[in-house]
Amino acid sequence: MASPPSGRTASVDSDQLLVEANGSTRTLILNRPKQLNALSSTMIKELLRNFIAYEKDDEVKLLIMKGKGRAFCAGGDAAAGSQSILNEGWKWGANFFGNQYLLNYRIATCIKPQVSLLTGIVMGGGAGVSLHGRFRVATDKTVFAMPETALGLFPDVGASYFLSRLPGFYGEYVALSGARLDGAEMLACGLATHFVHSNRLLLLEESLKRVDTSNPFVVCGIIDQFTEQPSLKENSSLNRLEIINKCFSKRTVEEIMSALEQIMASNLADEWVVATILSLRNASPSSLKISLRSIREGRTQTIGECLRREYRMVCHIVRGDFSRDFFEGCRAILIDKDQKPMWMPPRLEQVDDDTVEQYFSRIDDPQWEELNLPTKHSHGRNVESKL
């Protein structure tokens, strides 16, 4: 589909993605508000097609990404996705995640600035379509999380790149516990680049739509006019960075747990420690172990290397090679909603190092291929500087 004429909105495939053209800007609107804009396969393909087209189109200079309704995006559509994999086989899942990671890579290496308006829920796949972009605007209504360990998955969409670059061992904490961050916390740790009050977001958007340049300094100057410096709440996890660094720097998940439990034993009234321990106890043991290793490996890898490795991991998951926790997590959280997943194996000590290792190996199947990412010479430098 060609870009719509200026000032017009074009819609695609049942309106799941709306594209608004204003002069040199294109506003991409995730439009499944009832599903909190969870990314369907159609939306991912359309976003990918648009990003590829915009890179070549000299008339397009700035991209704006937003969500319709109360969420920016609550992740990939895990409810429909897990059912499609069960009905159609693992290749459906491999194709879904392959396209999504390719989109994440296109966004990370796109030479045109992207401004994501992160108000409302930003989770999982929603982080993948925004945080790799140049400008991430959080608000007083932002609720960010990477909740995949509670779903039997692991923080993917390049999270092993952007979480591993957070201060200290905060990324390990966010990845393993699925902790929710507000807009002020996103800004403080570097996941967001700006904070704008939600009641000024429309004004910011109107100003951005008049931009006629890809110069990031000009774009930044415009966003700066609307920003404010929010304060961290007293109970913010960022005020716990010392404890987080002490516990989440441990080598294994078992050691992280026991470090947290020691703190709990000496201070039973510490609600934050209790909540963190509970979230780790409720998460899939297999997911916790592969997530920790993924973040650790991500620290020294490029965005492309992270996404290729995550693709291997997710392919093992959709094939159910070592565990079916992902299907069980989707059932318990999103389909039956009983919130009581039966993880298998159920205990951390039952997930051995050899099994964890295998999640990082190539898939031994003639029908499987590594994630094929386009060569984007020298853009790696830009990608590194975004966080």
Ligand SMILES: CC(C)(COP(=O)(O)OP(=O)(O)OC[C@H]1O[C@@H](n2cnc3c(N)ncnc32)[C@H](O)[C@@H]1OP(=O)(O)O)[C@@H](O)C(=O)NCCC(=O)NCCSC(=O)/C=C/c1ccc(O)cc1
């Ligand atoms: C805390 C949330 C975001 C909001 O809670 P709420 O305010 O009480 O709202 P609801 O839970 O009632 O959500 C409204 C509707 O949106 C739906 N929804 C809300 N997130 C979603 C969602 N990621 N998917 C598919 N429907 C959703 C949700 O099921 C519900 O549908 P319905 O019951 O039909 O009204 C809650 O919905 C929630 O925990 N959602 C899951 C968030 C989450 O784990 N996301 C990211 C990790 S998973 C991921 O990124 C990709 C996984 C995936 C795996 C395999 C695939 O093939 C494809 C994708």
